[in-house]
Amino acid sequence: MIGAYIMISATPGSINTIVKELRNIEQIENVSVITGEYDIVVRVTVDNIQYLADITDRINTIKGVSKTHTHVIMRELRA
Amino acid sequence: MIGAYIMISATPGSINTIVKELRNIEQIENVSVITGEYDIVVRVTVDNIQYLADITDRINTIKGVSKTHTHVIMRELRA
Amino acid sequence: MIGAYIMISATPGSINTIVKELRNIEQIENVSVITGEYDIVVRVTVDNIQYLADITDRINTIKGVSKTHTHVIMRELRA
Amino acid sequence: MIGAYIMISATPGSINTIVKELRNIEQIENVSVITGEYDIVVRVTVDNIQYLADITDRINTIKGVSKTHTHVIMRELRA
Amino acid sequence: MIGAYIMISATPGSINTIVKELRNIEQIENVSVITGEYDIVVRVTVDNIQYLADITDRINTIKGVSKTHTHVIMRELRA
Amino acid sequence: MIGAYIMISATPGSINTIVKELRNIEQIENVSVITGEYDIVVRVTVDNIQYLADITDRINTIKGVSKTHTHVIMRELRA
Amino acid sequence: MIGAYIMISATPGSINTIVKELRNIEQIENVSVITGEYDIVVRVTVDNIQYLADITDRINTIKGVSKTHTHVIMRELRA
Amino acid sequence: MIGAYIMISATPGSINTIVKELRNIEQIENVSVITGEYDIVVRVTVDNIQYLADITDRINTIKGVSKTHTHVIMRELRA
Numbered sequence: 001m002i003g004a005y006i007m008i009s010a011t012p013g014s015i016n017t018i019v020k021e022l023r024n025i026e027q028i029e030n031v032s033v034i035t036g037e038y039d040i041v042v043r044v045t046v047d048n049i050q051y052l053a054d055i056t057d058r059i060n061t062i063k064g065v066s067k068t069h070t071h072v073i074m075r076e077l078r079a
Numbered sequence: 080m081i082g083a084y085i086m087i088s089a090t091p092g093s094i095n096t097i098v099k100e101l102r103n104i105e106q107i108e109n110v111s112v113i114t115g116e117y118d119i120v121v122r123v124t125v126d127n128i129q130y131l132a133d134i135t136d137r138i139n140t141i142k143g144v145s146k147t148h149t150h151v152i153m154r155e156l157r158a
Numbered sequence: 159m160i161g162a163y164i165m166i167s168a169t170p171g172s173i174n175t176i177v178k179e180l181r182n183i184e185q186i187e188n189v190s191v192i193t194g195e196y197d198i199v200v201r202v203t204v205d206n207i208q209y210l211a212d213i214t215d216r217i218n219t220i221k222g223v224s225k226t227h228t229h230v231i232m233r234e235l236r237a
Numbered sequence: 238m239i240g241a242y243i244m245i246s247a248t249p250g251s252i253n254t255i256v257k258e259l260r261n262i263e264q265i266e267n268v269s270v271i272t273g274e275y276d277i278v279v280r281v282t283v284d285n286i287q288y289l290a291d292i293t294d295r296i297n298t299i300k301g302v303s304k305t306h307t308h309v310i311m312r313e314l315r316a
Numbered sequence: 317m318i319g320a321y322i323m324i325s326a327t328p329g330s331i332n333t334i335v336k337e338l339r340n341i342e343q344i345e346n347v348s349v350i351t352g353e354y355d356i357v358v359r360v361t362v363d364n365i366q367y368l369a370d371i372t373d374r375i376n377t378i379k380g381v382s383k384t385h386t387h388v389i390m391r392e393l394r395a
Numbered sequence: 396m397i398g399a400y401i402m403i404s405a406t407p408g409s410i411n412t413i414v415k416e417l418r419n420i421e422q423i424e425n426v427s428v429i430t431g432e433y434d435i436v437v438r439v440t441v442d443n444i445q446y447l448a449d450i451t452d453r454i455n456t457i458k459g460v461s462k463t464h465t466h467v468i469m470r471e472l473r474a
Numbered sequence: 475m476i477g478a479y480i481m482i483s484a485t486p487g488s489i490n491t492i493v494k495e496l497r498n499i500e501q502i503e504n505v506s507v508i509t510g511e512y513d514i515v516v517r518v519t520v521d522n523i524q525y526l527a528d529i530t531d532r533i534n535t536i537k538g539v540s541k542t543h544t545h546v547i548m549r550e551l552r553a
Numbered sequence: 554m555i556g557a558y559i560m561i562s563a564t565p566g567s568i569n570t571i572v573k574e575l576r577n578i579e580q581i582e583n584v585s586v587i588t589g590e591y592d593i594v595v596r597v598t599v600d601n602i603q604y605l606a607d608i609t610d611r612i613n614t615i616k617g618v619s620k621t622h623t624h625v626i627m628r629e630l631r632a
Contacts, residue, residue: 002523003111004430005084005111005113005120009225012218012219012220012223012224012225012226013215013218013219015215015218016215019154019156022156023156029157030155030156030157031155031156031157032082032084032152032154032155032156033152033153033154033155033211034083034084034150034151034152034153035150035151035153035162035210035227035228035229035230035272035273036148036150036227036228036272036273037227038150041084041150049476049523049546049547049548050548050549052430052548053428053548053549056548057408057410057411060407060408060410061407061408062407065407066407067404067407068407069115069430069431069432070430070431070546071113071114071115071117071120071430072113072114072430072523072544072546073111073112073113073523074112074113074114074523074524074526074527074530075098075111075112075524075527076109076110076111076112077098077101077102077109077110077111078108078109078110081207083272088541091534091535091536091539091540091541091542092531092534092535094531094534095531112527114430114431114478114526114543114544114545114546115430115431115543115544116543128160128207128230128231128232129232129233131232131272132232132233132270135232136250136252136253139249139250139252140249140250141249144249145249146246146249147249148272148273148274149230149272149273150272151207151228151230151272152207153207153208153210153211153214154208154211161269163242163269163271163278167383170376170377170378170381170382170383170384171373171376171377173373173376174373177312177314180314181314187315188313188314188315189313189314189315190240190242190310190312190313190314191310191311191312191313191369192241192242192308192309192310192311193308193309193311193320193368193385193386193387193388193588193589194306194308194385194386194588194589195385196308199242199308227273229271229272229273229275229278230271230272231269231270231271232270232271232272233256233269233270234267234268234269234270235256235259235260235267235268235269236266236267236268239365241588286318286365286388286389286390287390287391289390289588290390290391290586293390294566294568294569297565297566297568298565298566299565302565303565304562304565305565306588306589306590307388307588307589308588309365309386309388309588310365311365311366311368311369311372312366312369319585320587321558321585321587321594325462328455328456328457328460328461328462328463329452329455329456331452331455332452335628335630338630339630345631346629346630346631347629347630347631348556348558348626348628348629348630349448349626349627349628349629350557350558350624350625350626350627351399351447351464351465351466351467351509351510351624351625351627352464352465352509352510352622352624353464354624357558357624385589387587387588387589387591387594388587388588389585389586389587390586390587390588391572391585391586392583392584392585392586393572393575393576393583393584393585394582394583394584397602398506400479400506400508400515414549414551417551418551424552425550425551425552426550426551426552427477427479427547427549427550427551428547428548428549428550429479429545429546429547429548430545430546430548431543431545433545436479436545444555444602444625444626444627445627445628447627448627448628451627464510465625466508466509466510466512466515467508467509467602467623467625468506468507468508468602469507469508469509469602469603469605469606469609470493470506470507470603470606471504471505471506471507472493472496472497472504472505472506473503473504473505483620486613486614486615486618486619486620486621487610487613487614489610489613490610507606509557509605509622509623509624509625510622510623511622
């Protein structure tokens with residue numbers, strides 16, 4: 001299993017619509033609208049690195065997404 | 080309550096030590112070592128924006144931390 | 159009360175129009191056209207972190223705004 | 238008169254000390270500790286562009302300052 | 317007199333057209349197509365900081381320019 | 396001979412099409428879809444620095460390419 | 475198998491020493507000194523994502539390395 | 554002949570010393586202290602791409618230089 005944080009930039013005015021669409025992707029555990037260079041961060045868990053590209057592709061087809069930036073999790077401690 | 084993702088840059092060779100220290104800060108829910116410009120991302124929940132500065136200060140006193148970058152969560156959907 | 163600096167990128171040729179529109183948002187105290195990666199910086203004061211997202215949304219609906227980047231103020235000294 | 242926003246990065250643990258020192262520079266009107274890539278933003282007004290370099294130099298001599306990034310104000314509307 | 321380097325990003329396929337248009341702006345001394353994050357860098361000299369905004373505006377109206385990033389020269393040594 | 400790594404940003408949904416088109420450019424040795432700020436990295440070898448601009452121009456005419464960022468190789472050790 | 479490009483920043487004057495040390499890490503196929511924000515890029519192939527963190531750790535222990543930035547390869551076409 | 558712009562970051566308080574040292578490197582035509590992410594930009598002309606690495610190495614040995622970022626000129630129009 002490979003986890004990742006995917007940062008998403010939205011075109012102006014489309015954040016709320018994107019957030020709704022992201023809820024339909026089951027590999028996404030958490031959706032946060034954040035301050036900073038990117039507008040939204042999601043946490044995903046997938047079976048392998050090739051499948052991570054599929055999820056990124058799927059997010060990129062959502063209307064209003066202008067850019068994604070993936071950070072692969074190499075090690076993790078959860079509370 | 081205010082949530083935030085804090086990205087942490089580590090000086091070379093200090094990631095593992097920092098991860099151990101982060102476990103002692105109770106407001107931190109999750110610690111991930113990631114690929115990309117920053118080395119570690121943590122998720123925190125605090126009472127107010129001033130207290131967020133205190134957590135950032137505390138993280139900055141950990142030996143090996145060279146920089147932190149805070150993204151405040153403005154809205155959130157959790158699975 | 160939460161203060162923030164919001165950096166705004168404009169599509170080419172639209173800075174002056176955006177500046178005029180920003181004057182209609184009462185939470186904005188100050189509008190500066192600056193050199194650097196972003197074109198405009200505004201200072202806002204809002205009641206809470208959720209409302210900050212509303213202001214950012216509103217700025218993003220102004221024609222010509224291509225991106226916003228919010229820096230939340232955690233502590234402040236004013237002259 | 239030339240105005241500018243100067244973003245300041247601090248070495249870990251030195252933000253509070255830097256903020257105190259900044260209060261002694263009379264051309265600085267406002268000091269904010271912010272979230273994001275930089276730790277502190279100050280607003281300055283100086284007589285000319287050469288003097289702006291002097292203020293930047295002076296800020297850079299404060300212990301704990303690791304980097305400054307100046308955005309010159311080309312036009313401004315104040316509330 | 318204020319000098320500046322203005323970095324220009326071009327939409328794909330438009331670099332050559334932009335370079336030709338830049339030759340018509342007399343305040344521009346030098347036009348270089350470069351590797352890196354930006355595509356073109358120009359050097360300008362203007363009378364004051366407000367006029368620098370006018371030049372930036374003019375560059376932004378050239379078809380194919382997607383972004384400009386201005387670095388004001390505070391001091392200079394020329395060979 | 397001059398070698399370079401060219402990072403490519405794609406508009407949402409166009410990565411696969413771009414990858415196919417890149418295979419038709421003979422100076423490109425290797426095409427990788429990567430995580431991070433850019434979507435694709437290619438390695439090229441060309442005769443001289445002016446020709447590098449031609450390759451960059453050609454990549455920029457591929458539909459879906461939104462930005463390229465070239466890193467020129469100054470020295471190299473290959474396994 | 476997971477491939478990655480690792481970008482390396484060097485402290486001033488240490489590029490040549492780092493390049494020599496990188497030759498001792500067998501998972502590294504290629505070492506290039508490049509122009510741009512990072513000084514060196516290497517290509518690695520490892521068995522899994524956890525092992526990628528080990529390679530990054532090992533690179534970070536080389537004297538003169540100040541920062542690494544890993545781009546995981548999700549898909550690849552080789553000439 | 555290959556031209557390049559080299560952006561230089563300085564450690565706090567060392568800009569003036571670096572500028573003086575840069576005057577001793579004959580391939581450097583122009584030294585400007587600028588606003589923005591980097592502190593100094595120089596323009597160099599060298600015989601070939603390998604020699605560009607030598608100049609970058611030499612700049613990096615100047616006390617106070619913390620980072621350099623080279624932009625190679627692929628085409629140029631001079632006034």
